[in-house]
Amino acid sequence: MRDRGADDIPIGRAPDGRRQALVKLLWIGIWLLYLGAPVSDLTGGGHSAAVTAAAAAGLTVFVVTYLTLVFFRTNTPPRPERWIYRVLAGLAALSVLLSATLGASWLVLFVYVTVACGATLPPARSRWAVPGVTALLAGVGAWVDSGRELYPALIIPSLLGGFAMVGIKQLISTMAELREARETVAHLATTEERLRLARDLHDLLGHSLSLITLKSELAGRMLPDRPDDAAQQVADIERVSRQALVDVREAVSGYRRPTLAAELAAARAVLASAGISARLHTVERVPGLAPIGEGALAWALREAVTNVVRHSAARTCVVALDTAGGTARLTVSDDGRGPAADHRAGNGLTGLTERLIVAGGSLRTERAGDGGFRLTATVPLDAEWVAAEAAGAAGGQG
Numbered sequence: 001m002r003d004r005g006a007d008d009i010p011i012g013r014a015p016d017g018r019r020q021a022l023v024k025l026l027w028i029g030i031w032l033l034y035l036g037a038p039v040s041d042l043t044g045g046g047h048s049a050a051v052t053a054a055a056a057a058g059l060t061v062f063v064v065t066y067l068t069l070v071f072f073r074t075n076t077p078p079r080p081e082r083w084i085y086r087v088l089a090g091l092a093a094l095s096v097l098l099s100a101t102l103g104a105s106w107l108v109l110f111v112y113v114t115v116a117c118g119a120t121l122p123p124a125r126s127r128w129a130v131p132g133v134t135a136l137l138a139g140v141g142a143w144v145d146s147g148r149e150l151y152p153a154l155i156i157p158s159l160l161g162g163f164a165m166v167g168i169k170q171l172i173s174t175m176a177e178l179r180e181a182r183e184t185v186a187h188l189a190t191t192e193e194r195l196r197l198a199r200d201l202h203d204l205l206g207h208s209l210s211l212i213t214l215k216s217e218l219a220g221r222m223l224p225d226r227p228d229d230a231a232q233q234v235a236d237i238e239r240v241s242r243q244a245l246v247d248v249r250e251a252v253s254g255y256r257r258p259t260l261a262a263e264l265a266a267a268r269a270v271l272a273s274a275g276i277s278a279r280l281h282t283v284e285r286v287p288g289l290a291p292i293g294e295g296a297l298a299w300a301l302r303e304a305v306t307n308v309v310r311h312s313a314a315r316t317c318v319v320a321l322d323t324a325g326g327t328a329r330l331t332v333s334d335d336g337r338g339p340a341a342d343h344r345a346g347n348g349l350t351g352l353t354e355r356l357i358v359a360g361g362s363l364r365t366e367r368a369g370d371g372g373f374r375l376t377a378t379v380p381l382d383a384e385w386v387a388a389e390a391a392g393a394a395g396g397q398g
Contacts, residue, residue: 031115032063034108034111035059035063035108037105037106037108038055038059038098038102038105038106038108038109039059040105041102041103041105041106042055042056042059047102051101051102055098055102058094058097058098059098061094062091062094062095062098062109062112065087065090065091066091066112066115066116069084069087069088069116069119069120070115070116070119070120084120084121088113088116088117088120088121088129091109091112091113091116092110092113092133092136094109095107095109095110095112095113095140096136096140099140099141099144100140100143100144103144104141104144104145107137107140107141107144107145107154108154110133110134110136110137110140110154110158111137111154111157111158111161113133114129114130114133114134114158114159114161114162115161115162115164115165117129117130117133117162117165118130118161118162118163118164118165118166118168118169119165119168119169122169123166123169123170126162126165126166126169127163127166129162130158130159130162130163130166131159133158133162134155134158134159134162137154137155137158138155141154195351195354198347198351199299199351199352199354199355202347202348202351203299203302203303203306203348203351203352205244206303206306206310206348207266207270207302207303207305207306208240208241208243208244208247209244210270210306210309210310211240211270211273211309212237212240212241212244214270214273214274214309215233215234215236215237215240215273216233216237218230218233218273219233219234219237236273258295258298258299258302259294259295259298260282260286260294260297260298260301260321262298263298263301263302264280264282264301264319266302266305267280267301267302267305267319268280270305270306270309271305271308271309271317274309276308276309276314276315276316276317276334277315277316277317278316278317278319279316279317279318279319280319281318281319281320281321281322282319282320282321286321286323286328286381287323287381287385288323288328288381288382288385288386288389289328289379289381289382290359290381290382292358292359293328293359293360293361293379293380293381295355295359296355296356296358296359296361296377296379297321297328297330297377297379299352299355300330300332300352300355300356300363300375300377301319301330301332301377303348303349303352303375304332304375304377305317305319305332306348307348307373307375308332308334308336308373311336312334312336312337312338312372312373313336313337314334314335314336314337314372315335315336316334316335317332317333317334318331318332318333318334319331319332320332323381326380326381326383326386327361327378327379327380327381328378328379328380328381329376329377329378330376330377330378331374331375331376332374332375333368333372333373333374333375334368334372334373335368335370335371335372336371336372336373337371337372338367338368338371338372338373339365339367339373349363349365352377356377356378356379359379360379360380361377361378361379361380362377362378363375363376363377363378364376364378
């Protein structure tokens with residue numbers, strides 16, 4: 001996205017700086033060239049000095065008022081101030097007065113009144129004001145233009161100019177909404193990225209720090225009687241710490257997506273270190289499981305095993321992964337003390353639920369049959385793969 005330069009005029013906004021103001025004034029001032037007819041009438045010598053001076057003053061007031069309205073009041077609220085209606089009515093009255101007293105050359109002022117109505121009034125009201133002013137132009141023109149030559153040529157420009165400004169107003173409103181929507185999307189994207197990073201860091205550090213804590217406790221109990229075993233635990237702590245650092249860097253970079261195979265191996269090691277018997281009933285590969293679904297199940301396995309180690313006081317943990325009904329289902333259960341009656345989901349389960357929803361899946365937690373805790377994460381398999389499998393099965397039966 002390019003930066004806004006000094007010559008870019010923010011549509012519907014007050015100019016920012018003197019240079020933008022001059023550029024916008026130049027664009028508005030170009031259309032004042034159509035005032036050539038009344039100016040020529042003033043300079044042609046067909047009126048007395050007093051009439052010419054009064055007409056010049058009236059034309060000056062008209063032009064200054066018109067420029068002020070269009071320059072500053074293009075972006076109006078849904079209900080503009082009452083003084084705007086009074087000013088527009090004054091411009092219309094001044095146009096009637098000058099045209100009625102000085103002749104058909106001044107009928108062009110009505111075109112500027114319709115443009116001002118389109119620029120300063122809400123679309124719902126300018127749609128009526130523009131035809132109204134044009135009708136006033138037709139009526140005054142029928143009175144002052146005996147030849148019926150000038151005022152018909154002004155009716156179409158009056159309608160087109162007024163409704164063109166109505167269209168520009170709609171464009172301004174749409175652009176303002178798009179700017180607001182873009183800012184909202186950017187804010188939501190930032191918020192979502194923060195949530196993603198928070199989930200990743202919680203899952204990564206919660207798992208790694210739990211393992212480090214366990215191994216530190218083991219090393220402490222082994223000293224001083226079993227220094228070799230304690231040294232092995234310290235070496236494991238160093239390895240886990242280094243891996244945690246790598247994982248955090250990858251998570252911050254946004255490139256890390258865990259795999260089921262890696263998390264199953266890590267789960268076996270963590271459970272063994274905690275003295276919990278692991279029973280893994282899984283398949284080596286889940287056909288039809290998309291990478292985003294595998295990543296969500298891998299995070300679910302990591303969070304579940306971490307909670308088992310930290311909170312369950314279990315002796316056995318059972319991990320099952322299977323497919324049924326076009327979905328892949330991961331179940332992690334233990335025989336520990338289970339959740340309390342007033343248990344509420346923490347940050348880990350909340351973040352895990354969000355991950356699974358993004359992958360099109362769901363999370364269910366409940367008390368296990370033997371009194372422990374059971375976590376079930378489900379994600380859909382690839383729809384094309386499921387359809388192909390169903391077609392193959394139907395063909396085989398045929």
